[in-house]
Amino acid sequence: MSTTGIYCRPSCPAVTPKRQNVSFYPTAAAAQSRGFRACRRCRPDAVPGSAEWNVRADVVGRAMRMIGDGVVDREGVGGLATRLGYSARQVQRQLTAELGAGPVALARAQRAHTARVLLQTTDLPVTEIAFAAGFASVRQFNDTIRAVYELTPTGLRAAAPKRGGGRATPAAGIPLRLAHRGPYQAAAVFDLLAAEALPGVEDVRGERGARTYRRTLRLPHAGGIVAVEERGPRRRADTREGGWLEARLHLTDLRDLTTAVQRLRGLFDLDADPYAVDERLGADPRLAPLVRARPGLRSPGAADPEEFAVRAVVGRAAAARLVAEHGTPLPSPCGTLTHVFPEPAALADRLPLAAALADGTVRLDAGADRDDAERHLRAVAGVDAAAVALIRMRALGDPDVAPPGAPVDDAWRPWRSYAARHLWAAERERV
Incomplete structure (x- = not known):
């Protein structure tokens, strides 16, 4: 909003601005680069990632997946461009034209969000957080936090919502809320992970509905262990705002936080748009009863x-x-x-x-x-x-795959992977 200098989610309940005072931006990075700071109520910098990047196979989609995986932080814009097979100038031009921000601004927004998570959930020293989030210097870190949140790092830490038990210590791991949109069929995902669990690398503990999935991680700088809870926030699980999965992440090197979170989001398919998927598949007479039985069914990816x-x-x-x-x-x-x-x-x-x-x-x-x-x-x-x-x-997280032998129809594009998941889930119930 031009009158406040704040950017929000479209659904934010905090204000009802006049249309002439509102501008729309495709990404948080684009809004931040225009001088807007994130709303402290709806936290638009922390929304689930765009499902669009999972579907798209073009340069912009691939670039966004790599930025999310931390490639710009580790290898710079030059490394991103090399991986894409384009020049740095071409990548800059395409991202800016479509998203309103280039790779540096997009990575900066991601670093700011990572820093906020660490500031508000751990007692790590501010200096350690700066470098763990991917900033090149403490000064750059301080300037970015002030610009994005209009608070100093210590002020942002003090503004954290109070949670029972206080903040975590590094030894206790980093507590995370892995947000998702709309309904989420956690039981189906945990059933699959339990069936696939590889001894020594993964395990699933607990009773159905209250299980914990744990696994080891191989990450760019070191390794880690994560635990993700099946039980989510029930009062929000079926709302349009969605909910989250509770997780705790233990990292040998905190610089791996962004990459680890992104890979977990891929494993649990948390950036999907269940409304778009269910609308397309639910219009088919064959799939409609399956979609009604399992709204928000996901197509899990892979942590590695x-x-x-x-x-x-x-x-x-x-x-x-x-x-x-x-x-x-x-x-x-x-x-x-x-x-x-x-x-x-x-x-x-x-x-x-x-x-x-x-x-x-x-x-x-x-x-x-x-x-x-x-x-x-x-x-x-x-x-x-x-x-x-x-x-x-x-x-590869492709949402539109037709496995050999599966009776998948081309009319279900671009969500054939989800259609296959519905068919397999129904088959398991019959057995």
Whole structure:
């Protein structure tokens, strides 16, 4: 709003401005770059990510997935452009034209949000938070927090909503609320994760409806462990505003926070737009009763795309043997979690797919071109069509995959992955 210098979600209940005083921006970064600060009530900087980036395979969509994964923080705009196969100027121009902000501004907005999470949920020193969030200097950190939130870092910390038990210490992990839109079929996601859980790397504990999923993570700077709760905020779970999954993240290197959160969001498919999916699939007579039975059914992704690809090809039993023989042991086991899944290079002499992943022939990173990845996967010995489809659906987060043998209709585009999930869920109930 031009009269207040504040940007909000369109649904924010705090104000009812006059239309002539309102401007619309496609991203938080675009609003911030025009000098607007985030509303402290609706927190527009913390909304679930756009489902559009999951669908799109163009340069802008791939760039946004990589920025979310922390590529600009680690490799700069030059590294982002190289991964996309374009010049830095071309990437800047395309992002600015469509999103109102370039890669630096988009990454800056993400860093500010990461810093807010750390300031308001942990007792880490402010200096450590600055570098953990990806800022190059404390001065840059201070200037950004003031510009985005109109508060100093210490002021932002003091303004945090009070939670029972106080803030977490680094040893206790970072508490997170992983937000999602609309209804969320958590039971179906946790059922799948429990069925797939790989000994030593993952486990699912508790009774259905109140389970905890835990796993080890291999991240750019170091490793980590995460625990995600199945039970969510019941009073909001079926509202249009959505809800969240409670999580706790233990990181060896706090610089991995942004990447870890983004990969968890992909694993649990938290950036999906369930209303768009259900509207399209629910219009089909065959799928309509399935959609009514499971509104908001998600198509889970993968916490580690390369790990998932190997597991999809060799199967669960063989993957467990690979963990025992080649996995990286944790410095201290955490219950049943003992290892991080082996890197592709450690398996390159045993598996053609691992060799292709290690030498870059097959790319499954956040910005990978899905069609290129599929073409290269099909050329790898031992990777059949079913594995390719599953890798594309899960490791690459493609919402529009028709698995071989599944009776999926082209009329269900661009949500065929979700249609397959509905069909599989219904089949499991019949069995």
